[in-house]
Amino acid sequence: MKTLADLKKIREKAQEEMKLRGGNVRIKIVVGMGTSGIAMGAREVMKTFLEEISNRNLTDVLVTQTGEKGLSSMEPVVDLIEDGKPKVTYGNMTSDKVKKVVVEHIVNGRVVSDYVVATGN
Amino acid sequence: MSLKRIDLLICCGSGCVSSGALKIKERFHEVLQEKGLVNEINIIETGCMGPCDYGPVMVIYPEGIFYKKVTPEDVEEIVSDHFIKGRPVARLMLQDEEEKTFSTQKEVPFYQKQVKVALANCGYIDPESIDEYIATGGYEALGTVLTTMSPQDAIEVIKKSGLRGRGGGGFPTYLKWQMVHDNQAEEKYIICNGDEGDPGAFMDRSLLEGDPHRILEGMMISAFAMGATSGFFYIRAEYPLAIKRIKHAIAQAKELGLMGRSIFGSKFSFDAEVRTGAGAFVCGEETALINSIEGQRGNPTPKPPYPAVQGLWGKPTVVNNVETYGNIPTIFLKGADWFASMGTETSKGTKVFALTGDIRNTGLVEVPMGITLREMIFDVGGGMSGGHKFKAVQLGGPSGGCLTTQHLDVPVDYESLKERGAMMGSGGVIVMNDEKCMVNVAKFFMDFCVDESCGKCSPCRIGLKQMLDILTRIDSGYGKEGDIEELQRLGEAISKLSLCGLGQSAPNPVLSTIRFFREEYESHIRDKSCATKVCLDLMHFHIDKNRCIGCSLCAKKCPVSCISGSRDEKYTINQLPCVKCGNCMDVCPVKAVTKVPGMHPEVAAKRLAETKLSHNYDE
Structure with missing residues (x-):
């Protein structure tokens, strides 16, 4: 290391690794992991999100989980929360649908209305 | 980029380690393995998070959920409920008396009035990862200082910040630096004083264990400002984890080129090593510390000459406390004005x-x-x-x-x-x-200072022992009129005449307890009574016959068989042989045994008779 720019490179990479601890987060994905969600494959959905985000190197997206959301007939249910925008809830998610949501919604900013079951808070 | 979705921060400060944090960490590894979650969750050992009383504690990000008093048995529940289903475990959260639950670390009342500067990363990052330290802005201050400032500029920043030595004396930090900076000597040294030895103090240890790179960075900035090229960490051997972490930090910094020759492409080169102390309290005194590093006996030497003029191996030396170094990187990152905006007129930060x-x-x-x-x-x-x-x-x-x-x-x-x-x-x-006896407290601290006196100067070596003897006399019921005045006379003389800070300050606990709790000393001496029932000779045990059910448990448990009686007559304590072990009180099923302040009249009478007898012999 010889310059502050070298240090900055290390810092940015390391901040990336630490983003869970309150870094720069643009979109938060909340997967409903109640009993019925898990029964309908919510874990698979979450894993796919994690993989897709990792493969695409999306640094400002956070995946977290919550309990039963009360939409049991539409499980697995996923919320996408973006700063300054109404919350979007997707239902009946599968791995393939996740891939589409990642490309369309998270990368290109277009809500995949076919899968949406609710919007707003 | 990693797949992780949860950062599990387990406090591995010494407090939490002794209450079982490492076992919990192991258990997490096992359970995550079983459930196939290893790839989703980061387990990070951090330094002290602060609330040791709740230990072992942990914080789980991204939500920042705070769990206290976690046991290995709780781990499975945390994993299955919180990590898999996203339902934090409410019973492990902190609750106050009104049963209000504090789920996240930010809400915990303990943190509300705190402002973390030196401790900013302690309990937040992995102390063994230089990358995590850099992620929080680490080494940026060093880089900026080395590439844009002259040593004098750096000293001016610290002068403006108003930083004073955190080791206790409160000497302005910039002044020490300036003195060594102005000295034209070819070789200069910098020392980090990590010889924290007061009973009940663990600030420096926690800093060294929890954020070693910060201390290292602070030391390097200081070294640049005063023109030193080599430094020593003097850490007591009782702090093995602190020593390990700082050695690890030095190795990591060298590997990245943040330490060694021409750092950040500047002309500044620096190297540091660790010296372990043998755990003598006096070695926290800077001249004694320097002697100890040189391989001499850890005795203080008279000042002047101050270490800034003639220190380690006769060269100009700055000795700063761990916490002082801990403040320096942040002062350069956030500015001297920011630092000076906190605190009072004379004490900043x-x-x-x-x-x-x-x-x-x-x-x-x-x-x-x-x-x-x-x-x-x-x-x-x-x-x-x-x-x-x-x-x-x-x-x-x-x-x-x-x-x-x-x-x-x-x-x-x-x-x-x-x-x-x-x-x-x-x-x-x-x-x-209010259950503490101040005479006893003063005696405890005096006992510590007598043990730790290095013996070089007589006021401290002989005087403190005299004070301890008087305190022992008072606390065992042999105190006499004039003892308080004698303690004050001795204390004042020792404060004035001792060579170093240890002796100069050792009488403080006695003098201050006499000042504010004189009546306690007086009742110990005149009434032979310790109101708080702490001093064993000045209290006794008593069995309330109205309550006693005559079960004989106390008599059976008494190690000196001084309790006698029967079911009808109830039990009594023979006061003369009683050793005040308290077993009778512990075993009594109806709480008939109580502690009573004051020496029992029988014991007082016996002591009086003995005194008279010895007078007769004398004659």
């Missing part, structure tokens, strides 16, 4: 304290200078434990003095504490409730 004693939230805290003792003890510390009343607080360990209820609104800064006979010290705060 924040101070780390180790809160211990009879309070609810014992632990490590960092508060702005000028906070009142009341806020520190009752708001941050959570007030007294077990429903007891506040009696006194000892600041500055065996070198400091005690303060009482009337001082609760005193702002904590170097000057206001000194005016009232206490001192900032390195930051040990021992809070005492």
Whole structure:
């Protein structure tokens, strides 16, 4: 290391690794992991999100989980929360649908209305 | 980029480690393995998070959920409920008396009045990862100073910030640097004083264990400012984890080129090594510390010459405390004005304290200078434990003095504490409730100082022993009129005449307890009574015959068989042979045994007879 720019490179990479601890987060994905969600494959959905985000190197997206959301007939249910925008809830998610949501919604900013079951808070 | 979705921060400060944090960490590894979650969750060992009383504690990100008193049995539930289903485990969260639950770390009242500067990363990053330190802005201050400032500029920044030595004395930090900077010697040294030894103090240890790179960076900036090229960490051998972590930090910094030759492409080169101390309290005194590094006996030498003029191997040397270095990187990153905006007229910034004693939230805290003792003890510390009343607080360990209820609104800064006979010290705060005997407390600290006196100068070596003898006499019921005055006379003389800070400050606990609790000393001497029932010779056990059911348990458990009686007559204690072990009180099923203040009349009469007898022999 010889310059502050070298240090900055290390810092940015390391901040990336630490983003869970309150870094720069643009979109938060909340997967409903109640009993019925898990029964309908919510874990698979979450894993796919994690993989897709990792493969695409999306640094400002956070995946977290919550309990039963009360939409049991539409499980697995996923919320996408973006700063300054109404919350979007997707239902009946599968791995393939996740891939589409990642490309369309998270990368290109277009809500995949076919899968949406609710919007707003 | 990683797949992780949860950062599990387990506090591995020494407090939590001794309450089982490492076992919990192991258990997490096992359970995550079983459930196939290893790839989704980061387990990070951090330094001390502060609230040691709740230990083992942990924080789980991204939500920042705070769990306390976790046991290995709880791990499975945390994993299956929180990690898999996203339902945090409410029963492991902190609750106050009104059963209000605090789910995240930010909400916990303990943290509310704290401002973390030196401790900013402690409990937040992995201390063994230089990358995590860099992620929080680490080494940027060093880089900026080395590439854009002259040594004099750096000294000016510290002068403007108003930073004073955090080891206890409160000497302006810039002044030490300036003195060594102005000295034209070819070789200069810098030392980090990590010889923290006061009973009840663990600030420096926690900093070294929890954020070693910060201390290293602070030291390198100081070294640049004064022109030193090599430094020593002097850490006591009782702190093996601190030593390991700082050695690890040095190795990592060297590997990245943040230490060694021409750092950041500048002309500045620096190397540091660790020296372990053998655990003598006096080696926290800078001249004794320097002698110890040189391989000599750890004795202090008279000042002047000050180390800034003639220090390690006769070269100009700066000795700064761990916490002082801990503040420096942030001062350069956020600016001297920012630092100086906190605190009082003469004391700027924040101070780390180790809160211990009879309070609810014992632990490590960092508060702005000028906070009142009341806020520190009752708001941050959570007030007294077990429903007891506040009696006194000892600041500055065996070198400091005690303060009482009337001082609760005193702002904590170097000057206001000194005016009232206490001192900032390195930051040990021992809070005492109304069950503590102040004579006994004074004796405890005096005993410590007698043990730790190096023996070089006579006031400290002989004088302190005399004071301890008088205190022992008072506390065992042989105190006589004039003892208090003799303690004061000795104390004042020792303060004036001792060679180093140890002897100069050792009488403080005795003098301050006499000042504020003279009536306790008097009742020990005149009435042979210890109101708090702590001094064994000045209290006795009593069996209430109306309550006693004659079960004979106390008599069976008495190690000296001094309890006799029967079911009808009930039981009584023969006071003369009683050793005051308290077994009878512990086993009594109906709580008929109580402690009573004052020497029992039979014992007093026997002692009087013995005194007369010895007088007769003398004649």
